[in-house]
Amino acid sequence: MFGKLKEKLKNWVSKNKEEEIVETVPTTTNKKSKSVSKPKKISPKKESKKKVAIEEPKAKEEPIITPKKSIFSKFQKTLTQEKFDNLFQELQIILLQNNVAYETVEAIEASLSKPLVGKPMKKVNLATELKTAIESLLINPPNFINQIKSSDSKPYIILFAGINGSGKTTTIAKVAHYLQKNKLSVCLAAADTFRAAAIQQLEEHAQKLNVPLIKKDYGADPAAVGFDAIKYAKKNKIDVVLIDTAGRMQNSDTLMKEIEKIARVTKPDMKIFLGESITGNDATLQAKAFNDSIGLTGIILSKADIDEKGGTALSVSHVTNKPILFLGTGQDYKDLEIFDKEKLIEKLGL
Ligand SMILES: Nc1nc2c(ncn2[C@@H]2O[C@H](COP(=O)(O)OP(=O)(O)O)[C@@H](O)[C@H]2O)c(=O)[nH]1
Ligand SMILES: [Mg+2]
Structure with missing residues (x-):
């Protein structure tokens, strides 16, 4: 990044910064005197003395260094x-x-x-x-695991939203893996019922991670899928429900109404916006719109590993006043980095 x-x-x-440039002043040709024949750093004050010292008949042009006229x-x-x-x-x-x-x-x-x-x-x-x-623009997130473990909500419900391809499904799998590592049990809700392939994609992750997946048919009501997953988690004493949703553009009224309905029905403890780090200002605008619509808890920026610019990570919290929780840094389950503003600033090399 x-x-x-x-x-x-x-x-x-x-x-x-105050720099130095080479200016040309006359000086001696005397080769024995190294101190005179070599270019030397001198301050403007010392310059007058220097000129006296070099008043010799066969003077030639030689560079000396004086402060540059920078800003x-x-x-x-x-x-x-x-x-x-x-x-x-x-x-x-x-x-x-x-x-x-x-x-x-x-x-x-x-x-x-x-x-x-x-x-x-x-x-x-x-x-x-x-x-x-x-x-001062960045916000450090609260400890993700502590927040879940200390919550009275059983199960703890996390809703993921964002546009198509932003990394929701992949990130849900990464978060499930991270929760498992922290001894929390997880189930996944396939509430992206828009595409059959989306259900299948989440199902593959569920199998790899060995976590239950709650799904309905393609085209089913996504809010109902979320609701069923919560019921399943309660019954089976599962700690966390991760709800995947279909990608939606923030300017689609119907789809934004739909995500509002999913949020109303499932009452998530956390509402996470998934943005692509590389899309820049678009991701910031999307985050703002999703925040206005469902009220976000935080943001995850995916694809930080391929973002050469990084401006989204610097802007999105400032614009929404919500913390970045994680950065997605690759396609493996382990590629999820807890957001740490000091670490990010360090990468800027200032
Ligand atoms: N390099 C990189 N690719 C990612 C990251 N997160 C997701 N992807 C890829 O982005 C593409 C879209 O991800 P997906 O989870 O299907 O997005 P969704 O449509 O929001 O569910 C997939 O090819 C992922 O492998 C990340 O952090 N880094
Ligand atoms: Mg998906």
């Missing part, structure tokens, strides 16, 4: 609003190109400008301030 973004941010930070070294004392705006303009493009949502970019601008504008140039640490600004 962040392959592209990390590099761009690194460039932005180093470009805007941070125009010999200004403070970072003005205007300078900040220039500086941020470039960062804004980088962030938008890497899938950070517009309103999240605005939030980063607001939290960056506070500590930077009016601050002495020399004291500005762009990387640290940017890291802090991004960190």
Whole structure:
């Protein structure tokens, strides 16, 4: 994750640091004096002394290094609003190109400008301030297993929703595996009755994981499948019911009404939106719409393993005010990473 973004941010930070460039001033040809014939770093103050020392008849052009006239070294004392705006303009493009949502970019601008504008140039640490600004957008999730184990809900019901292909079914299998590893029993509800293949796909996972699957015929009422699974879990003292649902676009009224009905009937303890990390702003908009419709508990972003940009992971919590619970990092059952904002920030390399 962040392959592209990390590099761009690194460039932005180093470009805007006080740098040095080579300027040409006359100096001596005396080869014996290494200190004079070699390019040397000198400060603007020392420069005048240097010029006196090199006043010799056969002077030739030789480079010396002086501070570069970058945004941070125009010999200004403070970072003005205007300078900040220039500086941020470039960062804004980088962030938008890497899938950070517009309103999240605005939030980063607001939290960056506070500590930077009016601050002495020399004291500005762009990387640290940017890291802090991004960190403030992220939410660490509560402990998933503890939440389930400490709940009075028996069984504990988790509903998964999202658009087609976002990774719901695969993630349900991963979560079932994770719950099993933590000594919680699981059953799966095949409430994606839209496609026969979807029921079969979940059935294959149920067999591999050795967990019960509750299903009805293709085309059956998905809410009824969920209801039956809960009944089964109660009867068999199963700890957790994971409800798979059909993919639906957030702008389909009928299908959004359907997921609302499933949620009404099954009364989930957790409602999880499955988003594809790589789809960027689309995933953020979808999460927002699903949150408005059913009120999400949290988000799982799949395909983080193939996301070079990473902006969705930085935006989705800020836009919905809901935590990312896990990141999907591959197609195996083990490829489910508990979301940890410190770990994510570390990957940004700031
Ligand atoms: N690389 C990668 N692929 C994933 C991940 N999660 C799901 N997939 C793949 O995405 C495709 C769609 O997943 P599926 O679970 O069927 O999505 P659904 O339509 O939402 O149920 C499948 O080919 C999965 O193997 C992930 O975290 N990383
Ligand atoms: Mg599916």
